[in-house]
Amino acid sequence: KAGVTQTPRYLIKTRGQQVTLSCSPISGHRSVSWYQQTPGQGLQFLFEYFSETQRNKGNFPGRFSGRQFSNSRSEMNVSTLELGDSALYLCASSLSARSLETQYFGPGTRLLVL
Amino acid sequence: GENVEQHPSTLSVQEGDSAVIKCTYSDSASNYFPWYKQELGKGPQLIIDIRSNVGEKKDQRIAVTLNKTAKHFSLHITETQPEDSAVYFCAAILPSGSARQLTFGSGTQLTVLP
Numbered sequence: 001k002a003g004v005t006q007t008p009r010y011l012i013k014t015r016g017q018q019v020t021l022s023c024s025p026i027s028g029h030r031s032v033s034w035y036q037q038t039p040g041q042g043l044q045f046l047f048e049y050f051s052e053t054q055r056n057k058g059n060f061p062g063r064f065s066g067r068q069f070s071n072s073r074s075e076m077n078v079s080t081l082e083l084g085d086s087a088l089y090l091c092a093s094s095l096s097a098r099s100l101e102t103q104y105f106g107p108g109t110r111l112l113v114l
Numbered sequence: 115g116e117n118v119e120q121h122p123s124t125l126s127v128q129e130g131d132s133a134v135i136k137c138t139y140s141d142s143a144s145n146y147f148p149w150y151k152q153e154l155g156k157g158p159q160l161i162i163d164i165r166s167n168v169g170e171k172k173d174q175r176i177a178v179t180l181n182k183t184a185k186h187f188s189l190h191i192t193e194t195q196p197e198d199s200a201v202y203f204c205a206a207i208l209p210s211g212s213a214r215q216l217t218f219g220s221g222t223q224l225t226v227l228p
Contacts, residue, residue: 004157043158043218055213058161059204090157099209100146102164103216105157 002027002077004093005106019077021109025093027071031055032074033103034066037088046089049074050097078111086113116141116208120219127194128227133221137204138186144169146220149178152221153200161202162189194226 005024013019025032034046045058049068066076072093078085088110090105117140120216127133139147145166152156164178164187171178175194180187190196204219 042220045216050213056210056215094121097213097216099207102148102160102163104160105150107155107157 002094004091005090006091006106006109008109009107010110010112012114013081014114015081017081018077019081019111021089021091021111023074023076023091023093025091025107026104029093029095029104030072031070031097031101031103032068033092033094034051034061034074034076035090035092037090037108038086043072043090046085048097049061049109055097079112083113086111116144116206116215116217118204118206118217118219120204120222122222123220124223124225124228126225129194129196131194133191133194133198133224133226135187135189135202135204135224136186137188137206137219138184139206139217140184140185141206141208142182144206144208147178147180148205148207149189150203151200152203158184158203191224194224196226196228198226199226 007022012055033048037043048055052068063079068074081109088108090108092105094101094103120137146164151161152158153163162178164180177190201221203221208215
C-alpha cells in the first residue's frame with residue numbers, strides 16, 4: 001500500500017501571500033490530521049478531518065484552515081503568511097478518528113516564508 | 115487539555131548499549147500512547163504503541179512500558195545500532211467526544227556512537 005503523500009515537498013513564499021498544501025491519505029483511511037512542526041514549538045496539532053467534517057481543531061489563528069474532499073484527500077490553507085509560519089507541515093492519516101486508531105505520517109511540506 | 119513532558123532532550127549511547135526515554139502525561143483519561151521516530155528530512159514513523167489497558171509491549175529490540183497510576187510511559191531500545199540515531203517523540207491521545215486530542219512530547223535526539 002502506498003503511504004501518505006504530500007505536495008509540494010518544498011515551498012517558498014513571501015509575507016502576506018497565501019498557500020495551499022495537499023495531502024493524500026493511505027487508501028481506505030478516512031481521517032486526516034495536520035500538524036505544524038517547528039524547532040521552537042515542536043509538533044503542534046492543527047486540525048483533524050473525518051468524512052469531510054472538521055472533528056477537532058488546535059490552538060491556531062483563523063488564518064489556518066482546511067478541508068477534506070469526498071475521496072478523503074485534504075488541503076490546508078494558510079492566508080496572509082507571516083514569518084513565523086515557516087515550518088514543516090505534516091499530514092497524518094488513520095482509518096477513523098477514534099482515539100485508539102494509529103496515525104501514519106507523510107513526509108511533510110517544508111514552507112519557508114520570506 | 116493534555117500536557118506531555120519528555121526527557122531527556124538529548125541522549126548519547128555507545129553502540130550495543132540500551133537507551134531509555136521517559137514521558138509523563140497529565141490527563142488520566144488518555145488511553146493511547148504511540149512512539150514515533152523521525153529521521154532527518156522525513157516525517158515521523160510509528161515504531162511502537164501501547165493502549166492504556168496494557169502495562170508493557172515489546173517488539174524485537176524495542177519495548178514500551180506504561181504506569182497508569184504514575185501517568186508515565188517509557189521507551190526502551192536495547193542493543194542500539196547507529197541506524198537508531200534519530201529524534202524520538204512520545205504522544206498521548208485523549209478521547210474527546212467523537213474526536214481525539216493528540217499531544218506530543220518535545221522530542222529526544224538519540225545519537226548512537228559507533
